[in-house]
Amino acid sequence: MATQHSRSAARFMMAPAVILLLGWMLVPLTMTLWFSFKKYLPLRGGDLGWVGFDNYVRFVSSSSFWPAVQATLVIVLGVLVVTVCLGVLLAILLDQPMWGQGVVRILVIAPFFVMPTVSALVWKNMFMDPVNGLFAHLWKAFGAEPISWLSEASLFSIILIVSWQWLPFATLILLTAIQSLDSEQLEAAEMDGAPVLKRFWYIILPHLSRAITVVVLIQTIFLLSIFAEIFVTTQGSFGTRTLTYLIYQRVLESQNVGLGSAGGVYAIILANIVAIFLMRIVGRNLDA
């Protein structure tokens, strides 16, 4: 694939895919930028002309903007912490030789196949319902007052639901990483006098750092835009209105496309800031 001819042929053949992808990306992006500078209220007069940076100013100065940013970050960070910690533990457990390993592994991966909407509804109605939920029954069995999870501990509940969905992904990546650890390294550490916990800290964890980086990066990208879990549970109330959800409300509930688009541009900027931070903090793990 190195000759002049084969390279231009490759370019030619890749062109359709590249053009399609570019269009896919550029068209919505340009439209978002376009609308964000307009006053556009589909049910109240339609396109009302250019307004400059008005939408941007209004979006940020709205009282719900900073809480939304905060809710987004809390959810993303919470889910990352839970999935990485539990993921490492589960991966170590699953790596142990045990009876029924194959079945257990499939069971662990299963939540990943459930649609976010479905799993959130299952959690909401079967576990967290303050009257009929399993948790309510559990609490009552111990004589405690059932908690109405989604209103009293709303952020925690959302983090719980989303973590449950992403745990399999983290576990899977970390498990493959653990399996690639040379067992002689662990034996060498054992002979060097490192007990189990130190072996974990000095050998396994550093070995996993690259996989953890990958998990953190990929999950962050997806978690910044979680929507379905909030839509079917709290509808953005009780402090669970993330940036994504706020934009949705601006566009569809308030029917203000211009304002929502400006929010979209902010979301893009936020995602990039987070990405740059992550790259700085963990990116060096990737080139080591």
Place this chain on the structure above:
Amino acid sequence: MGRITLDNVTKSFGPVQVIPPLNLTIEDGEFTVFVGPSGCGKSTLLRLIAGLEDVSSGEIRIDRQDATHVPPAKRGLAMVFQSYALYPHMSVRRNIAFPLRMAKMDQAEIDRRVNSAAEVLNLGDYLDRRPGQLSGGQRQRVAIGRAIVREPAAFLFDEPLSNLDAALRVGMRLEISELHERLRTTMIYVTHDQVEAMTMADKIVVLRAGVIEQVGSPLELYRTPRNLFVAGFIGSPRMNLIEGPEAERRGAHTIGIRPEHIEVTEGPGAWSGTVGVAEHLGSDTFFHVHETGLAETITVRAGGEVGFDHGDRIHLTPREDLIHRFGADGLRFE
């Protein structure tokens, strides 16, 4: 200090007994080499001594103290693995210091020991590199450094040189021998390289399917192999084993004669044959001789100047006093 005794030690993996009851004593300060064909249980035996595998029965004593159920870290042994097993995310310095840090030694003492090990092994310039930035031989030295700083009662090596190229292997072989001369610590060394075994060992242990076939000094094994297996295994090229009338004439079931103990001549000799492949090594020439009526091939070692070629008819004369005689049971007798 480092006397290791195995007393009726056995090891089974599930239903398969890899090591039948085995007795062995390794004296303090001895350089012992385990040799044997692939899969004969050399690594398993080493790992049993290290404590990385549990014995199925029997007893392991280190310095006359029962160590059978002592965890690896507490046995005072250091192991050098075939893959080196360095910690890739730590610098060379931290790798070597790792066992000392685990032993909670104070920093000044750690630095002193790491520096002196680095000096012994010529690692001074590399202390701040990661293992990934070192060559194979340097990695090997780091692995040895990590073993010596602990000042263990004995060193265990599992084929430590098998990943190195030929030239480097010769160099490292000498370094390890020198290290042994200097430290005088017990060393157990697993290899299937003839030359390593012959040149480094004080004592060679020949294993077959978990059974010790013979224990002795390299020359003992070379001069008086106990049975056909050891005779065929020790020495390179292999000893020629001959059955039939020639053997019966000497009152044996099988006779063995080493390639270097046969004289090659153009003129008359005891046996004759046709040269097949001639391997010229410069200093020596190995002739693989066919159609001798003794065995399929007879290997002969001659001087580098001897210039027979493929298809030449030659005569062979064994040195009668160096012929080994074996009975029908495979055992050697005088």
